[in-house]
Amino acid sequence: MTKRQKKNLYRILIAAVLMAILHFVPLEGAAKGVLYLIPYLVVGGDILKKAVQGIGHGQLMDENFLMAVATVGAMILGEYSEGVAVMLFYQVGELFQSYAVGKSRQSISALMDIRPDSANLEKEDGSLEEVDPENVPVGGIIVIKPGEKVPLDGLVLEGESFLDTSALTGESVPRRASAGDEVISGCINQSGLLRVRTTKEFGESTVAKILDLVENSSMKKAKAENFITRFARWYTPAVCIGALALAILPPLVLGGGFATWVFRALTFLVISCPCALVISIPLSFFGGIGGASRCGILVKGANYLEALASTGVVVFDKTGTLTRGVFQVSRVHPAQFTEEELLECAALAEIYSSHPISQSLRSAAKKPLDKSRVSQVQELAGRGVTALVDGRKVAAGNLKLMEEMGLQVSPCQECQGGTVVYVAVEGVYAGHILISDEIKPGAKEALADLKAAGVKKTVMLTGDARSVADQVAAQLGLDEVHSELLPADKVEWVEKLLAQKPKDQKLAFVGDGINDAPVLSRADLGIAMGALGSDAAIEAADVVLMDDDPAKIALAMRISRKCRRIVHQNIVFALAVKAACLVLGAVGIANMWAAIFADVGVMVLAVLNATRMLRKKV
Amino acid sequence: MKKTFKLIDLDCANCAAKMETAVKKIPGVKDATVSFMAQKMTIEAEDDQFDQVVKEAVAACKKVEPDCEVVVK
Numbered sequence: 001m002t003k004r005q006k007k008n009l010y011r012i013l014i015a016a017v018l019m020a021i022l023h024f025v026p027l028e029g030a031a032k033g034v035l036y037l038i039p040y041l042v043v044g045g046d047i048l049k050k051a052v053q054g055i056g057h058g059q060l061m062d063e064n065f066l067m068a069v070a071t072v073g074a075m076i077l078g079e080y081s082e083g084v085a086v087m088l089f090y091q092v093g094e095l096f097q098s099y100a101v102g103k104s105r106q107s108i109s110a111l112m113d114i115r116p117d118s119a120n121l122e123k124e125d126g127s128l129e130e131v132d133p134e135n136v137p138v139g140g141i142i143v144i145k146p147g148e149k150v151p152l153d154g155l156v157l158e159g160e161s162f163l164d165t166s167a168l169t170g171e172s173v174p175r176r177a178s179a180g181d182e183v184i185s186g187c188i189n190q191s192g193l194l195r196v197r198t199t200k201e202f203g204e205s206t207v208a209k210i211l212d213l214v215e216n217s218s219m220k221k222a223k224a225e226n227f228i229t230r231f232a233r234w235y236t237p238a239v240c241i242g243a244l245a246l247a248i249l250p251p252l253v254l255g256g257g258f259a260t261w262v263f264r265a266l267t268f269l270v271i272s273c274p275c276a277l278v279i280s281i282p283l284s285f286f287g288g289i290g291g292a293s294r295c296g297i298l299v300k301g302a303n304y305l306e307a308l309a310s311t312g313v314v315v316f317d318k319t320g321t322l323t324r325g326v327f328q329v330s331r332v333h334p335a336q337f338t339e340e341e342l343l344e345c346a347a348l349a350e351i352y353s354s355h356p357i358s359q360s361l362r363s364a365a366k367k368p369l370d371k372s373r374v375s376q377v378q379e380l381a382g383r384g385v386t387a388l389v390d391g392r393k394v395a396a397g398n399l400k401l402m403e404e405m406g407l408q409v410s411p412c413q414e415c416q417g418g419t420v421v422y423v424a425v426e427g428v429y430a431g432h433i434l435i436s437d438e439i440k441p442g443a444k445e446a447l448a449d450l451k452a453a454g455v456k457k458t459v460m461l462t463g464d465a466r467s468v469a470d471q472v473a474a475q476l477g478l479d480e481v482h483s484e485l486l487p488a489d490k491v492e493w494v495e496k497l498l499a500q501k502p503k504d505q506k507l508a509f510v511g512d513g514i515n516d517a518p519v520l521s522r523a524d525l526g527i528a529m530g531a532l533g534s535d536a537a538i539e540a541a542d543v544v545l546m547d548d549d550p551a552k553i554a555l556a557m558r559i560s561r562k563c564r565r566i567v568h569q570n571i572v573f574a575l576a577v578k579a580a581c582l583v584l585g586a587v588g589i590a591n592m593w594a595a596i597f598a599d600v601g602v603m604v605l606a607v608l609n610a611t612r613m614l615r616k617k618v
Numbered sequence: 619m620k621k622t623f624k625l626i627d628l629d630c631a632n633c634a635a636k637m638e639t640a641v642k643k644i645p646g647v648k649d650a651t652v653s654f655m656a657q658k659m660t661i662e663a664e665d666d667q668f669d670q671v672v673k674e675a676v677a678a679c680k681k682v683e684p685d686c687e688v689v690v691k
Binding site for chain 1: 627630651653654655656681684685
């Protein structure tokens with residue numbers, strides 16, 4: 001409990017004891033009223049003050065005002081104990097709410113507690129000093145002991161260990177790290193001692209980025225939240241006017257006791273407090289975002305979590321998303337030169353490219369490649385690359401590139417199910433290399449899962465050759481596939497698909513964050529996967545999957561559906577109970593006690609319902 | 619410039635919404651959000667008026683919810 005909560009608790013206890021004593025004091029009339037004023041002021045003094053201040057600031061019709069009017073009204077009508085009781089229970093409710101909300105907030109925050117507390121910085125003389133991770137310079141040497149969190153991103157110099165990445169990825173199988181490997185902050189070092197040279201400052205490191213993202217995620221508000229805010233803005237004044245009408249009109253029209261109707265109007269006021277709605281909805285979304293991040297799914301805003309629930313079309317990039325993106329040279333068919341020469345030639349031409357295909361060419365070349373042999377490298381998006389290798393003009397790329405160069409090359413019948421790199425040297429066709437990629441394990445199940453979760457259409461867009469794309473699509477059971485696309489074509493296709501889909505469905509694009517930033521931002525929902533350590537993907541996407549498991553998409557959708565369900569339950573439940581109590585209160589069946597339940601009880605139940613989002617089972 | 623401030627003792631979501639509305643109305647503020655869940659307020663405003671804007675924002679928040687304190691570092 002915070003200091004303020006404790007103070008409020010004492011005030012409530014004192015007022016309750018005073019009430020109990022006053023119950024046995026045999027006094028009537030004004031004297032009784034004066035005595036009851038003591039517990040009333042003890043417990044409700046701040047509410048009255050705030051109500052008056054609110055009026056002074058032109059803020060009529062807030063909760064404080066409602067409670068002040070209701071209780072002052074009750075006191076004036078001579079319902080002293082009731083007036084004090086209402087204030088007392090309102091305060092109990094406020095205290096409970098503040099406590100419950102604080103607790104849920106803390107438990108959600110604890111889920112995301114990946115912030116490292118300290119780093120063991122190695123000094124020049126070899127001794128260790130425990131410092132704040134923020135004070136470790138780039139290039140500093142840190143030592144990570146078993147059981148500690150990796151405080152900063154870096155490169156392992158010495159040691160061997162297993163890292164628990166579950167806090168970041170939700171993945172329970174530990175990762176191996178040994179000399180030469182990169183380690184990512186936020187992981188937990190499980191077994192061995194690691195000596196690491198840091199590569200980033202704390203503010204730039206993975207853990208700081210993720211924390212920043214999750215903490216700011218609640219800044220982007222969901223439609224449901226905005227709806228409630230707008231709703232509360234006209235709801236409270238409307239209720240006040242309703243209560244006023246209830247107090248004045250029936251006695252004037254029907255005649256009879258003013259007191260009864262005023263009291264009913266006050267009950268009406270207590271019931272109407274909009275807190276349950278206003279509080280439980282952001283809490284549900286926050287819980288949803290927290291629960292998702294525990295599974296390695298970062299959602300950058302409540303609005304995105306909401307959009308995930310109504311995803312109808314999922315568009316996939318192929319490489320690195322549905323397939324592993326680990327390419328291997330599986331065939332080399334030279335038209336001239338030997339196999340090694342052809343490979344070396346292609347690998348040199350692509351030496352500066354970060355494309356996975358180039359990497360596989362380089363690793364297949366086996367020989368060390370000398371960068372000085374290569375000059376005038378030109379990357380041609382969606383086609384390939386041209387370069388000057390050992391003074392000869394080499395072009396490596398797809399059939400389109402060959403056609404553009406005016407070369408007649410017929411596709412090889414043996415080279416199916418992969419990407420073929422065609423090589424031309426000095427304008428003459430030199431041969432081709434088949435590089436194949438593997439479909440990710442679980443990709444097929446993930447797509448079936450998506451369908452089960454309510455996705456209507458799955459589409460794959462790829463820059464790869466048609467034969468490869470069709471084969472992958474058939475194996476995975478995708479609804480549509482569009483191949484041989486340039487990056488710009490992908491944006492065009494996404495726009496087409498956006499225009500085709502029904503309005504109430506959202507389109508999500510899933511990519512690996514490399515080269516697809518424009519598409520990620522064009523789609524209703526950009527999902528980047530395998531983003532651990534990739535800043536670009538974290539920046540560009542709305543939803544970030546920390547590992548590269550496509551099954552997480554369906555999981556994210558299920559989490560968002562559950563969240564939406566809870567939000568709807570809370571809205572309907574709170575409004576229904578309040579409406580029922582309002583009617584009953586207006587006709588005099590529901591008394592103050594029912595009113596208190598309608599206010600505090602509903603709020604507590606709604607908060608409890610919202611905390612269901614924290615449970616791991618979806 | 620965009621800056622985030624911590625809020626202490628922000629107890630009610632409705633107040634958070636009201637604080638947000640109030641801060642958004644301050645001249646010079648481009649955008650403002652108050653997150654009840656994160657207990658944080660983000661203000662975006664022009665660099666040259668930023669300090670003035672923050673001062674006014676703190677006052678506006680005090681007006682809405684006297685119990686809540688904005689931590690200005």
